[in-house]
Amino acid sequence: MNKGAYMDMMIRRIKYFLKEGIKNIVRNRVMAIASISTVAASLFILGIFLVLALNVNKAAEGIGKTLEIKVFLKDDVTTLKKNEIERNIKNIKGVSQVIYISKEQALEDLKKRLGENKVIAEGFEMDNPLPQSFVVKVEKPEFISDVSKKISTFEGIEKIYDGKGIVEKLIRFTNIVRVVSYVLMGVLAVISSFLISNTIKLAVYARRREISIMKYLGATDWFIKWPFIIEGVLLGFLGSVFSILVLYYSYSYLVNHVSLNLVLFDLVSANILLSFIYKKFMLMGILIGGLGSYLAVKRYLVL
Amino acid sequence: MIEFRNVSKIYGNNHIALSNISLSIKKGEFVFLVGPSGAGKTTFIKLLLKEIEPTSGQIIVNGVDITQLKRRKVPFYRRNIGVVFQDFRLLSDKTVYENIAFAMEIANASSKDIKRKVPQLLSLVGLLNKEKFYPHQLSGGEQQRVAIARALANNPSLIICDEPTGNLDPENSWAIMELLNEINKSGTTIVMATHAKDIVDAMRKRVVALEKGVIIRDEQRGVYGYDD
Ligand SMILES: Nc1ncnc2c1ncn2[C@@H]1O[C@H](COP(=O)(O)OP(=O)(O)O)[C@@H](O)[C@H]1O
Ligand SMILES: [Mg+2]
Numbered sequence: 188m189n190k191g192a193y194m195d196m197m198i199r200r201i202k203y204f205l206k207e208g209i210k211n212i213v214r215n216r217v218m219a220i221a222s223i224s225t226v227a228a229s230l231f232i233l234g235i236f237l238v239l240a241l242n243v244n245k246a247a248e249g250i251g252k253t254l255e256i257k258v259f260l261k262d263d264v265t266t267l268k269k270n271e272i273e274r275n276i277k278n279i280k281g282v283s284q285v286i287y288i289s290k291e292q293a294l295e296d297l298k299k300r301l302g303e304n305k306v307i308a309e310g311f312e313m314d315n316p317l318p319q320s321f322v323v324k325v326e327k328p329e330f331i332s333d334v335s336k337k338i339s340t341f342e343g344i345e346k347i348y349d350g351k352g353i354v355e356k357l358i359r360f361t362n363i364v365r366v367v368s369y370v371l372m373g374v375l376a377v378i379s380s381f382l383i384s385n386t387i388k389l390a391v392y393a394r395r396r397e398i399s400i401m402k403y404l405g406a407t408d409w410f411i412k413w414p415f416i417i418e419g420v421l422l423g424f425l426g427s428v429f430s431i432l433v434l435y436y437s438y439s440y441l442v443n444h445v446s447l448n449l450v451l452f453d454l455v456s457a458n459i460l461l462s463f464i465y466k467k468f469m470l471m472g473i474l475i476g477g478l479g480s481y482l483a484v485k486r487y488l489v490l
Numbered sequence: 491m492i493e494f495r496n497v498s499k500i501y502g503n504n505h506i507a508l509s510n511i512s513l514s515i516k517k518g519e520f521v522f523l524v525g526p527s528g529a530g531k532t533t534f535i536k537l538l539l540k541e542i543e544p545t546s547g548q549i550i551v552n553g554v555d556i557t558q559l560k561r562r563k564v565p566f567y568r569r570n571i572g573v574v575f576q577d578f579r580l581l582s583d584k585t586v587y588e589n590i591a592f593a594m595e596i597a598n599a600s601s602k603d604i605k606r607k608v609p610q611l612l613s614l615v616g617l618l619n620k621e622k623f624y625p626h627q628l629s630g631g632e633q634q635r636v637a638i639a640r641a642l643a644n645n646p647s648l649i650i651c652d653e654p655t656g657n658l659d660p661e662n663s664w665a666i667m668e669l670l671n672e673i674n675k676s677g678t679t680i681v682m683a684t685h686a687k688d689i690v691d692a693m694r695k696r697v698v699a700l701e702k703g704v705i706i707r708d709e710q711r712g713v714y715g716y717d718d
Contacts (some may be wrong), residue, residue, distance in 0.1 A: 192600045199601065210583075400579050403539065405569035405644070406596045 189284055207414035208421050216387040218420060222269050226426025227433065229375025230468050234434040236368030237464060240361050241455045247328050247357040256323040256335045257348040264343040269319065271477075272341055276323055279337050281330035286322040293317040318345055329358050376475050379426070383419045383479025388487045390418060390479040398488075408490045415488065416480045423476020427468045435461050491517040491648065491679055492538070497547030499533050499703075507533040509703040511547070515681065517647070520674045520689050523683040524714055525700035531683035534700070535652050538681070539573065540564055554645070569597045572649040572678075574629040576656035578633040586612070586636050587621040593643040598657025610643040611639040615669060631662030636668055642678075649673065651682040655689065663689060 199391040212219045222225070258276070260269060269287075276285050294317055298305045311317070325334050335349035391398070401411055493516040493590055499508040523531050536542045537549060540556050548555050552570075559567055580589050586626045590611055594604045598626045615635035625633055634654060641649055651670070655663035667689055674680045684690060690697060690713060697712030698705060707715065 192602075195601055196598060199595070203595070356674075396579075397581055400581060401596065402565075403568065403573050403579070404593045404596050405565045405567075407565045410596060 202412040204417050208417035209396070211414065211418045212421060214384065214393065215390055218389055220396075222279045222383045222386045222422045222479075223426040223429060225375070225379045226423050226472055227429040229372060229475075230427055230430035230471060231270045231434055232375060233368055233372040233471075234430060234464060234468070236364055236371070238434075238438060238460060240368070241460065241463065243357055243364065243387070245453075245455050247361065252316070256325070256331060256338065258321040258323060258338055258344060259346040259348075260320060260346045261343050262318060263320070268343055270342055273321065275341055276321060276338060278281060279334050281325050281327065281334055281340045282323055282327045284324040286324075288316055288320045290315045290319050293320065376471070378460050379423070379475050380479040380482065383422050383476055384483040384486075386422065387415050387419050387480045387483035390415060391483065391487045398490075402490065411490060412484050412488060415484050416477065419478075419480020420473050420477040421476065423472040423474070423479070424469060425472075426476070427472025430472075431461070431465050431468050434464065491515060491552055492681070493548075493550040494534075494537075495548040495550070497537065497544045497549060499530070499537060499542065500545045502616055507703050508537075508544075511697060511705060513705065513708070515679065518674070518677050520671070520680045520693075520695040521682070522693070522695055522697045523681060523700065523712075524685060524690055526685065528576040528702075529700040532652055533703075535650055535681070535683055538650060539566065539571065569644050570646050570648065572638075572644075572646040573638070574634070574637050574641050575616060576638045576652045576653040578625070578630070578657075580633055580636055580640075582625050582678075584624075585621065586617060586623050586625075586628070589636055590640045590643050593640045597644045599644070600621075607643065611642055614642070614672075615639045620686040623648055629662070630658050631665060632665065634658060634662070634666055635669065638666070638673070640713075642673065646678065648681070650678045651684075653684055653686075654682065655662065655684065655686050660688075667693065690714040 233357070241381060258272075260272065273285055276282060276339075283354050294308065294311055294315055295313075297317065298308050301308060323334065323338070325331055329439050331349050333345050338344060339347055398411055435457055438460055492513075493636070494511050494513040497508060497511045500506050512532070523534060525531055526566065533542070537544055538551070540559065544557060547557075549557055551567075554567075556567060581592065584592060587608055590608045591604050594607065599607070609618065609621075611624055612621055615638055617632060617635055617639070620628065620632065625636070628636065634657075637654075638649075649670070654670075655666055663686065670682070671693070694711045694713075696710050697707065697714065699707040699712075699715060
């Protein structure tokens with residue numbers, strides 16, 4: 188067979204397998220809809236958790252940007268010592284910026300904050316009780332606790348404020364959400380695969396006469412198997428498309444109608460969600476479906 | 491082209507369906523396999539199609555011992571054999587044309603060959619005007635002619651028929667036999683299991699008579715020889 192004829196045959200093959208796969212789905216509508224729905228449901232649940240995780244991450248980043256570590260120095264720290272501490276802080280991995288605030292600067296800031304009540308601070312000029320300090324900024328919020336722990340081991344440090352672990356809590360929360368969603372997704376994926384495998388089993392059963400005829404005509408095992416594999420892959424794929432659409436439109440609705448009242452922070456936009464999930468979800472749908480049909484073909488298609 | 495060497499088939503329930511059969515069929519022969527129901531005719535045919543395995547013995551087809559044939563190679567072996575059954579076994583969701591084209595599709599024929607060959611076959615069996623019909627829209631005789639056209643689709647050197655006229659009235663049966671005779675004249679070997687006495691008696695072909703799994707008679711230009 189020359190190359191052109193071979194290509195022609197392959198294209199006809201693929202068309203045939205697709206057509207048979209779709210025929211099986213249409214023929215067995217009820218099971219097909221049930222399979223598509225479970226795939227869609229499991230991916231939708233995963234999607235809800237992803238929405239949560241994406242938003243918590245965004246919130247953490249937002250808070251992380253404004254969060255900084257305040258490092259107050261002991262009164263007896265000399266300029267020489269102060270410079271050494273500053274160098275050491277700058278050398279810590281993850282530190283992006285170190286700003287020095289002198290005693291005088293601290294008093295200015297305090298006066299500014301007090302505004303009309305700045306008289307309270309009068310007399311501080313003579314004997315300024317405010318300590319000198321550093322404002323330390325980090326590259327990523329999750330670095331904060333490590334950096335602050337390291338700084339606390341230095342000599343001459345009076346006190347450290349690092350936002351009381353809000354970011355850490357947020358990050359821990361996202362991690363829990365991620366783990367829970369993966370576990371749930373795993374369980375639901377297994378259930379979906381079994382349902383698809385059961386659907387394929389029924390398709391194999393419905394086609395047993397055709398299968399036996401094809402064998403007499405000299406069909407190879409794979410020629411007989413492919414339509415069933417494709418049927419499962421299609422079911423999984425359709426389930427994923429369904430879940431993407433539902434997730435996208437319901438989340439768009441949420442962003443447009445709910446976030447206006449929720450001034451805490453801006454929600455991640457629906458389009459960002461879509462671009463984040465659609466390839467992953469389609470791939471997962473195909474894998475779930477492919478696994479289901481592979482299992483069914485292996486177990487129920489006795490050739 | 492076909493040689494059975496001491497072939498026995500004992501089914502799982504210890505039923506001996508064929509007992510030490512030895513038989514040789516030459517290329518281009520037309521052989522009737524006759525015998526009462528339960529004699530072992532279908533078992534013989536299933537062995538030849540490698541649908542079942544013999545309990546002992548060898549079956550050599552075109553120089554190859556098919557009992558040793560690898561599973562992977564069985565489809566390619568079958569493409570060289572056309573089969574016709576009593577119950578036609580056409581694909582009900584495909585038209586007459588598609589049924590024949592599908593057999594060629596399975597054997598990797600090019601679309602050019604398919605487009606050329608299918609009308610030829612339809613004209614040979616006299617169904618050119620019914621290519622768009624579905625099997626349920628055809629009479630039994632017409633369905634069997636489609637099955638014969640399909641059996642010929644991949645130019646097999648051997649055609650095996652298991653009671654091909656079993657579901658047909660005499661008129662249609664004769665039409666089928668004429669068709670098979672034509673095909674045989676063009677050089678294709680035909681093995682046909684039947685218990686249609688009048689057909690066997692009229693055709694005067696080689697007759698192999700089975701009874702209780704044993705060959706009791708094998709004669710050229712033979713007759714049926716039972717009164718069942
Ligand atoms: N799958 C099977 N399991 C057990 N016994 C079988 C099986 N197939 C056929 N037989 C028995 O083997 C004998 C021969 O059957 P078969 O070859 O179908 O005969 P024929 O086609 O001549 O009527 C019969 O007695 C039948 O009951
Ligand atoms: Mg029989």
